Amino acid sequence: MKCATTIDLKPDYTISRVIRGGWQLAGGHGTIDRDAAIRDLIACYDAGIFTFDCADIYTGVEELIGAFRARLFAERGLDALKQIKVHTKLVPDLSTLPQISKQHILSIIEQSLMRLRVDYLDLVQFHWWDYSIPGFLGAFHWLDDIRREGKIRHIGGTNFDTPHVKSVIEAGIPVLSLQVQYSVLDARPENGLVELCLEHGIALLCYGSVAGGFLGERWLGALEPEWPLENRSLVKYKLIIDDFGGWALFQELLKILDRIARREGIDIATVAGRYVLAKPAVAAIIVGARNSSHIVSNARLAQGGLSEADIGDIDEVTVRRTGPAGDTYTLERDRTGRHGSIMLYNLNAKAS
16 A cells, blocks of 8 residues: 655655655664565555665665665566665764765765665765864765766765755755754754755755654653663653753643644654654655554655644744754764764774
């Protein structure tokens, strides 16, 4: 049953508005049943989710998607395979940035091509850890050279803030999309980036729309969790909740989301996802799961919308937020700060 809706990022480039994320399929999240994971990815396709997100630093995920593509071709044929879009991220280690070269960038591209078993990459989403280290514009130009050579179809960015996206645009780089964190809790893209993207026709592909699971029934009415939390994802999004206004305001938000969800016969995560999908410049949201239990509900995320009254009720809470403040990913770039200190900056060696 096809559920997910689609959007054209270019006249000849269509994606599903729900993108299946690959982060949870990385080896660092526990033992992955490879065959079951491939079956789940095929189930995503059957549900209408035909766009997949991965990264060079997600251990084993590009290889897994490559195997999925081969299985899909064998079971569904060439037309199904042609519909698939795979978006990968290129994330050079922080330690390599001072001496980064075109050859280094090309080696990562070649590695992704091999792992995914493709002749070209649909979309490469580039990340740069530290703006104080020069070279990100040069790296974008190298990516554009590689695009012209036919190994990349489209170029995007990951976690770039407004001034640096503007620099990339002014440098003449054809930026198709930006992957950013955006949710009912975290509205930092609205501090300049959304307006710039609308002006230049750049699509936002959004992660974090369910805040690592915090935007779900499990946490409705729950006591505030105590430190330490069980994994880094929960730590990351608990910090966002703290910045948003704390646990009490978060619970007010959950109650509103739950009321809407119950009336519509859906869940809190779906309401939260639809809230983001309704935002200007947002083309798609990235959802992740390690099993098939939520595939159909994820695919239905984009099938319906929220009424103006529902959005108004939600915004009666969000207007009282105290943060997170600043531009996209600025807090995470401060390696001494609460958000930046939990990041892992040199993952390529582990993903090799």
